[in-house]
Amino acid sequence: AKIPRSHFEKKNNSSTFSASQPVPAEWSECWTEVLLEADSKSMRSMSGSRRNSGSSLVSSSSASSNLSHLEEDTWILWGRIVNEWEEWRRKKDKLLKELIRKGIPHHFRAIVWQLLGNATDMPVKNQYSELLKMSSPCEKLIRRDIARTYPEHEFFKGQDSLGQEVLFNVMKAYSLVDREVGYCQGSAFIVGLLLMQMPEEEAFCVFVRLMQEYRLRELFKPSMAELGLCIYQFEYLLQEQLPELNVHFRSQSFHTSMYASSWFLTLFLTFLPLPVATRIFDIFMYEGLEIIFRVGLAILQYNQTDLIQLDMEGMSQHFQKVIPHQFDSCPDKLILRAYQVKYNPKRMKKLEKEYTTIKNKEMEEQIEIKRLRTENRLLKQRIETLEKYTEQFVSNLQTQLEQSRLREAELLGALKEMQDKVLDLEKRSSCLPDENNLATLQEEVKQMKLRELETLRSFREMQEAVTELNQRWQLHLSESPKKNAMNELQDKLMTVRLREAQAQAELREVKLKALQLESQNQIHSKLIGRNDQERSALQDRLQMVANQNKALQAQLNEMKRKQAESDCKSKEEVMAVRLREADSMAAMAELRQKIAELEIQKEEGLIQGQLNHSDSRQYINQLRDQIAELKNEVRQPSPHSHKRALSHIQVSHLSEMLGFELFHALLYWEEKKNKLRQVKTFSDILIPLM
Numbered sequence: 001a002k003i004p005r006s007h008f009e010k011k012n013n014s015s016t017f018s019a020s021q022p023v024p025a026e027w028s029e030c031w032t033e034v035l036l037e038a039d040s041k042s043m044r045s046m047s048g049s050r051r052n053s054g055s056s057l058v059s060s061s062s063a064s065s066n067l068s069h070l071e072e073d074t075w076i077l078w079g080r081i082v083n084e085w086e087e088w089r090r091k092k093d094k095l096l097k098e099l100i101r102k103g104i105p106h107h108f109r110a111i112v113w114q115l116l117g118n119a120t121d122m123p124v125k126n127q128y129s130e131l132l133k134m135s136s137p138c139e140k141l142i143r144r145d146i147a148r149t150y151p152e153h154e155f156f157k158g159q160d161s162l163g164q165e166v167l168f169n170v171m172k173a174y175s176l177v178d179r180e181v182g183y184c185q186g187s188a189f190i191v192g193l194l195l196m197q198m199p200e201e202e203a204f205c206v207f208v209r210l211m212q213e214y215r216l217r218e219l220f221k222p223s224m225a226e227l228g229l230c231i232y233q234f235e236y237l238l239q240e241q242l243p244e245l246n247v248h249f250r251s252q253s254f255h256t257s258m259y260a261s262s263w264f265l266t267l268f269l270t271f272l273p274l275p276v277a278t279r280i281f282d283i284f285m286y287e288g289l290e291i292i293f294r295v296g297l298a299i300l301q302y303n304q305t306d307l308i309q310l311d312m313e314g315m316s317q318h319f320q321k322v323i324p325h326q327f328d329s330c331p332d333k334l335i336l337r338a339y340q341v342k343y344n345p346k347r348m349k350k351l352e353k354e355y356t357t358i359k360n361k362e363m364e365e366q367i368e369i370k371r372l373r374t375e376n377r378l379l380k381q382r383i384e385t386l387e388k389y390t391e392q393f394v395s396n397l398q399t400q401l402e403q404s405r406l407r408e409a410e411l412l413g414a415l416k417e418m419q420d421k422v423l424d425l426e427k428r429s430s431c432l433p434d435e436n437n438l439a440t441l442q443e444e445v446k447q448m449k450l451r452e453l454e455t456l457r458s459f460r461e462m463q464e465a466v467t468e469l470n471q472r473w474q475l476h477l478s479e480s481p482k483k484n485a486m487n488e489l490q491d492k493l494m495t496v497r498l499r500e501a502q503a504q505a506e507l508r509e510v511k512l513k514a515l516q517l518e519s520q521n522q523i524h525s526k527l528i529g530r531n532d533q534e535r536s537a538l539q540d541r542l543q544m545v546a547n548q549n550k551a552l553q554a555q556l557n558e559m560k561r562k563q564a565e566s567d568c569k570s571k572e573e574v575m576a577v578r579l580r581e582a583d584s585m586a587a588m589a590e591l592r593q594k595i596a597e598l599e600i601q602k603e604e605g606l607i608q609g610q611l612n613h614s615d616s617r618q619y620i621n622q623l624r625d626q627i628a629e630l631k632n633e634v635r636q637p638s639p640h641s642h643k644r645a646l647s648h649i650q651v652s653h654l655s656e657m658l659g660f661e662l663f664h665a666l667l668y669w670e671e672k673k674n675k676l677r678q679v680k681t682f683s684d685i686l687i688p689l690m
Contacts (some may be wrong), residue, residue: 294338
């Protein structure tokens with residue numbers, strides 16, 4: 001059943017479907033019936049006023065005639081378009097394009113955007129509620145940037161407002177669906193615009209489709225390679241269609257990325273007022289990024305005269321304060337200017353290939369430079385490691401050498417002591433009797449023993465004689481001899497006793513000498529044995545010390561040889577590392593030279609292209625023709641010499657001017673710091689001549 005208009009107005013008391021509020025979900029189901037019941041008179045008057053405003057963007061005469069034959073008003077027309085969407089896309093695509101350029105009524109934007117993006121029935125819509133229950137690593141970043149998204153808009157104003165909450169939900173859900181992109185600043189403005197027109201689930205589906213099908217995903221990737229491509233293409237269009245403004249931007253170092261990056265990332269939503277940006281977004285939903293290039297060039301073309309007279313700071317202020325409010329009253333004027341801009345899709349495809357080639361070369365060069373830097377860093381680390389190892393090895397060798405020298409000194413001291421002992425023993429052994437003297441002493445000892453035996457035998461004989469005398473004396477006493485005979489016998493006895501006493505004394509003396517000789521013999525034999533033992537021990541120790549000395553000397557020589565080899569190896573490695581560093585530096589220098597040559601070729605190509613396409617080429621050709629005519633006049637004989645001289649002067653003057661002009665054209669690209677002055681000088685010279 002159709003819903004009456006009164007019921008429709010009750011449900012929407014404050015600016016139905018306005019850009020400041022999201023469209024409720026239930027309204028999208030009955031849009032067509034409600035709009036067909038709308039007041040036809042008011043719609044006709046509104047459409048008539050729009051037709052009479054002169055801002056219609058229906059460019060082709062056929063499309064205008066078709067619109068004139070349509071007697072339906074705008075609402076009924078768009079209601080029919082929504083109902084017969086597939087038929088309009090197949091059969092009336094040109095007319096639909098013109099209507100979209102003219103502007104989609106804000107009541108229909110939600111459903112038309114969903115139809116344009118083919119986001120009316122997407123599987124990801126059923127996952128939305130589940131995604132909200134999950135946690136995203138980008139939640140803190142999203143929360144931080146939500147307050148900066150449309151801070152003056154009623155729907156998003158205030159902390160924890162409904163607009164901020166649904167914006168957070170959509171951004172969080174997409175960060176979970178596309179984890180490679182996650183969340184990027186600038187995308188929240190696009191989602192915010194969608195939420196102004198439709199509920200959060202539909203806005204999420206449209207945003208997913210925009211990221212997938214409208215190159216936005218490549219723009220918002222961490223590498224932002226697509227943004228670089230867009231800046232490259234926009235710079236080419238600026239150089240081709242607005243060369244003077246491009247020269248001024250370059251002279252002031254006002255790079256394209258400084259003002260155009262936000263245009264591509266936010267689709268003018270942060271640069272232009274919301275009604276104007278929404279009109280651009282309508283066309284973007286149908287035609288893609290082409291409208292961004294067109295609108296950007298139209299804005300620059302409209303402000304070219306003012307921008308050329310400003311410096312870098314003035315241009316920044318102009319972009320921030322003046323340009324955004326130039327088309328508040330008539331956004332159709334901006335759209336009309338945008339479609340007057342020349343845009344060649346084939347040329348844009350070629351520029352995309354060129355940019356891809358350039359980036360691939362840059363990536364290869366960067367990879368090579370990174371490889372060289374990595375190799376250089378590894379070589380430096382290896383050199384440092386080798387230096388540390390060499391220092392440690394040298395210090396260890398020095399320590400071992402000092403220890404070996406100390407041991408050698410100790411061994412030399414011990415060897416000297418042994419040698420002194422050996423010399424002392426040799427001296428002492430020289431004082432001892434030799435083998436012949438020892439044999440003589442042994443013979444003497446034997447003779448002394450024989451003498452002692454003879455003495456004992458004589459002593460026994462004497463004792464026997466004394467005993468016999470005593471016996472005879474006793475016998476004599478028994479026979480009572482006479483006193484004289486007695487005295488004689490006593491005298492003999494005393495004499496015998498005296499001889500006996502002398503013999504005993506001599507015997508004792510002989511025994512004493514024999515004992516002394518025997519003790520000396522034992523002492524000498526012991527000394528000889530000890531000397532032999534000490535001599536053999538000293539000889540063994542001397543041999544051992546000599547062997548140790550030889551081993552230490554061989555070890556010292558081996559250590560010296562190893563140290564020399566290590567020094568040679570370290571020197572060779574250092575030389576190899578230095579050669580590699582030199583090779584890498586040479587390779588880097590060659591790469592830098594190639595880059596410089598490519599930049600010079602690029603600048604020369606730009607200069608040549610500018611000279612070929614500039615208006616001064618015709619003037620240069622005219623000057624060359626005048627020089628040729630004057631040379632012909634000089635060659636012809638003339639009676640007036642002053643005229644000939646004058647023609648010579650004119651020829652030289654024009655040649656100098658022509659050379660001066662070409663010289664300035666080339667010098668203009670080489671000296672970037674004086675570009676503005678040279679352009680002014682160049683124009684000051686050419687304007688009087690022309």
